[in-house]
Amino acid sequence: MHPLLRYTLDLFESLGHTPPANTAAPKPPTRAPRRAGTPDTPKAIRPKVKAPEAIGSSAISQSALAHPLIRDVGFTHPQATRSLRLQGVQVAFSLVRARRRSIGMRIGPDGLSVRAPRWTSLPEIDQVLQARADWIVRKLHESRERHTHLEQTRIDWRDAAVFPYLGGLLRLRLDPAHGFSAVGAALADVQGEQHGPLLRELRIALPLDASPAQIRDATQAWLMRQAKALFEERLNHFAPQLQVRWTRLSLSNADKRWGSATSDGSIRLNWRLMHFELPVIDYVVAHELSHLRVMNHSPRFWQTVGSVMPDYSQQREKLKDPTAPLW
Helix, strand or coil: CCHHHHHHHHHHHHCCCCCCCCCCCCCCCCCCCCCCCCCCCCCCCCCCCCCHHHHHEEECCCHHHHCHHHHCCCEECCCCCEEEEECCEEEEEEEEEECCCCCEEEEECCEEEEEEECCCCHHHHHHHHHHCHHHHHHHHHHHHHHHHHHHHCCCCCCCCCEEEECCEEEEEEECCCCCCCCCCEEEEECCCCCCCCCEEEEEECCCCCCCHHHHHHHHHHHHHHHHHHHHHHHHHHHHHHHCCCCCEEEEECCCCCCEEECCCCEEEEEHHHHHCCHHHHHHHHHHHHHCCCCCCCCHHHHHHHHHHCCCHHHHHHHCCCCCCCCC
């Protein structure tokens, strides 16, 4: 179906009626003649206000999202083009027409996004969403709670900031009168702290009035150097046991992917793994090296991982915990 025709149909459906057939337009009713000397009685002018219930299933524009009735919806996607009430919760979602055979939906940090075939009508889309309303609302709540929790872990880049490091805690200290080497930072254990021996301190060669961006960049540079050295050590530890040979290591900054491997022996590992304890890092390293033998996730692959890490399933579960803070 032509996109312009589909857009026209969507517009009519959102207004609650279908386009008229090829019929002649009705003639306006003939007004009865007014009696001489009788003035016209003015009618009260009532504003046309759409009831809140009417917003339950209608197309909306970006400017309409600023309306109070839209602003109070339970979940609103930043690119929302349509709103629907699901399980008593108003959900404004992104609807995109695409070349596909079925209606697909995805729930991410921004909310609900729906992709539908060009020929699918709006009532059909609404019907599919209503059928999955329980799942949609539950996942939206889970996504919101997860995002709220992650925001609480965001690092406040300042002197004395603390974040997870190799299963313990690392505290930042700005030291303008440093005597470090060219790397500009030094790691030391902190004695006599109530946190115990797990607390370590990273002293950074920056002035006390350094900006949050400067502190973050200096910390990230140091952390990436530590990650590269540790990852190479763990790769060399597991590669002989798996009888594979890795050729190149690169660091990744992906949000949701901890590692990857290619058949030529190239390994990519996320430097944010340094927030986890060593057994978790070892699992990711063994996982990617195992792909050099089995380039899929078949039972044979997991047997290969288990040959060097019998408790790999436990370590894999720890990756799902929000240990890695937001930067």
